Amino acid sequence: MSAESRRLDVLRAIVEDYVATQEPVGSHALLERHQLGVSSATIRNDMAVLEDEGYISQPYTSAGRIPTDKGYRIFVDRLAEIKSLSGAERRAIETFLDGAVDLDDVVSRTVRFLAQLTNQVAIVQYPLLERSTVRHIELVELEAGRILVVLITSSGRVEQRLIDAPSRSHSDVLNDLKGKLMVACVGQRLPDAVERAGLLAEEFAPADRKFVTVVVEVIKETFHHSRTDQRVAVAGTSNLAHLGTDFDATIRPVLEAIEEQVVLLKLIGEAAVSQQTHVVIGHETGHAGLSSTSIVTSHYGPGDEALATLGTVGPTRMDYPATMAAVTAVARYVGRTLADG
Amino acid sequence: MSAESRRLDVLRAIVEDYVATQEPVGSHALLERHQLGVSSATIRNDMAVLEDEGYISQPYTSAGRIPTDKGYRIFVDRLAEIKSLSGAERRAIETFLDGAVDLDDVVSRTVRFLAQLTNQVAIVQYPLLERSTVRHIELVELEAGRILVVLITSSGRVEQRLIDAPSRSHSDVLNDLKGKLMVACVGQRLPDAVERAGLLAEEFAPADRKFVTVVVEVIKETFHHSRTDQRVAVAGTSNLAHLGTDFDATIRPVLEAIEEQVVLLKLIGEAAVSQQTHVVIGHETGHAGLSSTSIVTSHYGPGDEALATLGTVGPTRMDYPATMAAVTAVARYVGRTLADG
């Protein structure tokens, strides 16, 4: 065992102890709780090096050490052993969606379950329209000149929008358009479907084109609007107590960030770059209010498709292996359920 | 001015000062900030009586007084003068819904606006189906044998449900049913509409009745399901900071109550009994975790119809007149907007 590898052992021990006790950990505590095979003086030397390298720090002179964001990062990337879920947890995951009736129900059950499982704030993003395929498009004439456009996606999401048609539309034109839209769009991913719909106007007589264009425009807009209107469900905010006792300094900014969905979606989107379960630690979020929180996310969707993201927000001093295991398992199970319908 | 009425003036002054300063108010402070026309000794005598009657209390011996729940109650019911909104606030209310595209948009804008306006946690309940009227019913045949039922209410809410039709339906039967449903249900309140729909089966040939019955059954069920599925939107949870600094004792239970929608809906439903803007103070909620919060609610809906409830949750030591004015004004404006569509 080289000195280098022992230093990493020390770092791992510090992270584990700090997560467990929530208190700065000193050389003596490490000696007692871990078999490192060296004396406390040696550990102190190692800690001095680790501090130089930026993995740990002291809250104040002559206190124990706590991990820095960089320290957690290397812990997550290289040091942590994957924790497997307990039997009870596994059983709970298999059943928490039993009897769910629709997409809203699935999402709200999932977010509550994940919050309870991890004891953190859970976040579940609704399936993204842009990654779904079109199952059905319906054009319904309500009163004279008002048309309801309904768009149903493969993931069960239903978007609807009302149009005030500019010219009164002959209902045969409407039916014709509906038929052509179905042929062109069903089974297509949404961005492709929108593009194809855009080309349809040319297939109509010049007199009807204006009407067709308006309808297609609204469909485009519905899609576009929903891109910015990415909905998320949140649960377990009372678990923010784990962050500390100072509401204004630590908890409030996090609550604000969570309500400000812009921030949330940016972080979730960031994670979308990578494939697997993904961890963003403290300052890596790039958001001052979240500097003492970490975010664990994973994708979900039927099969390998990544429809959307779910995850948790908790203190940087969280149990990463357990949280990652829970998030990964829940994401996989929800994805599988969505595949069945 | 009788002694009795002066005592109530003293109580009003205590509530107002305590709300403004968040600190127990003593006889001397009252003397300075209000024109009561008597000396501090007299005020002290009055305060002793008010304490005997249970309207105020001392946090500890020889401190100033703070209002009890009972004190706030009489303040709200009899002592408070109705505060009118500032010009800026009125202007903000007139515009915050400009450009809203659908019901979700209206609700989420409203809840955010109300939170910002009152600096409290805002809650907006989605329009209740059972109080809405039917604007449109659509039956759409997707693939073979699968039918989509879409129900659009006057408030803009859209409910949809998928049916696996038992027998393949002739599309002319479907159209016939659709026409009859529209005639029977449009403009009806939902409970009435469901009842009328139930009678339709008899108008069809015996061979088609089974099919009709299934469709009607699903419409009934859609309605019934949504009754339990009363959705609410929440915003401004970070304003809970006003409750105090002790997260675990005061803020956490409130967050939990808010997430536990059962509690929320019970309180909102309770308020539904009365007509006007309604206030529930502290222990009146009957929920231990909410013992230091008050809830101000009001109904909203087009015209006089009460479609649903909205309101705020804040500390018992809130500015009741201002909060009530804000909640009332927002409810009225949202109701008017909903009437326009």
Add this chain to the structure above:
DNA sequence: AACTGGCACTTGGACTTTATGAGTGCTAAT
């Protein structure tokens, strides 16, 4: 009878002082 001025008494909060002990860094020895 109601109000007021005066006064002794209470008490939490703010501030200071003093231990305590966990923890470090350094140096010299192995």
Add this chain to the structure above:
DNA sequence: ATTAGCACTCATAAAGTCCAAGTGCCAGTT
């Protein structure tokens, strides 16, 4: 490279001291 020993640091907790705000009560006044 590791370890034992030791002087030093510093947050936290406990104890002590002040102080100002506030009360209740009583005797005197209107």
